[in-house]
């Protein structure tokens with residue numbers, strides 16, 4: 017059997033009815049995308065001669081993966097692909113420059129405390145070193161950006177994020193803050209050093225990665241949204257350039273220009289990093 021099987025009138029009629037495209041009711045865009053996605057799966061089933069038991073194993077896998085779906089998406093490269101798509105759309109529209117975007121990942125939580133000045137991000141005692149980070153938020157001409165809010169979130173020394181920590185030992189917004197930046201565009205914060213992230217051992221993402229002959233590790237990193245009136249909101253993160261996984265990130269978030277090497281001195285590590293925003 018070949019992929020042409022999907023093109024038979026019977027299968028095409030099935031696709032039209034299943035996606036609703038044959039009727040006027042419903043959401044036209046959703047119908048068209050659903051039809052193409054289901055058709056792509058059908059083609060893969062035929063092309064790879066997928067057996068009934070493989071089919072049901074896959075269905076069960078996705079049913080059981082529920083909470084980790086947001087982790088599987090970056091793991092298979094789709095979230096980074098969206099960055100590449102947005103970069104290409106920007107290039108087509110003649111928009112360029114500024115700090116590169118990179119993926120948000122599945123672990124952001126809205127509503128972190130809003131703070132000002134030299135901010136401390138860590139509520140909980142954590143047994144490791146202190147990270148000091150500072151820099152500027154500027155526009156395309158180097159102008160300081162006024163009224164910016166820097167959203168920051170990162171893992172603790174064990175690689176766990178508050179809200180998603182299986183040990184249940186973190187305060188709700190540990191290592192999560194919104195920092196209101198003053199008119200000079202300068203920010204500074206300190207927090208406990210994050211460790212690299214690993215997907216939950218033995219979980220759906222871990223099992224998938226192992227079956228692909230891969231791993232589920234990310235280098236130590238710090239996430240940001242940078243928003244300011246009159247500028248485009250930037251979603252990005254820095255990954256530590258000296259981390260063993262800096263060049264081998266399972267989520268494909270590391271990018272040139274986003275890999276500073278911390279200046280480590282005893283129990284402290286320093287990172288200077290400037291953000292450049294595009295105008296809205």
Ligand code: MBD
Nearest residue numbers: 090120121122123213267
């Ligand atoms: C993370 O901490 C993360 O940032 C991404 C992108 C995926 C999984 C865990």
Ligand code: FE
Nearest residue numbers: 121123213239
């Ligand atoms: Fe992360």
